[in-house]
């Protein structure tokens with residue numbers, strides 16, 4: 183099997199199952215140096231994917247910190263208990279007036 187890029191009989195590294203995608207180790211190392219941000223693996227199958235897209239997606243998922251959610255829940259519980267307390271007080275005052 184010969185390399186598709188330099189057409190020499192060097193060490194072919196198996197990056198995917200497609201026979202036409204055979205690339206030697208020397209060519210693949212050059213490719214990795216030229217495009218260090220590209221996803222590792224067969225350059226034909228994964229050539230256009232870059233690692234930066236994955237990082238941005240992960241940051242977007244963790245946009246709301248856990249502390250903010252905990253604060254919102256605590257604040258709503260306190261507000262709700264104050265409202266219930268005032269409703270009970272109002273009910274007691276109405277009962278006493280009768």
Ligand SMILES: [Zn+2]
Nearest residue numbers: 185188206209
């Ligand atoms: Zn080669």
Ligand SMILES: [Zn+2]
Nearest residue numbers: 198203224227
């Ligand atoms: Zn491939």
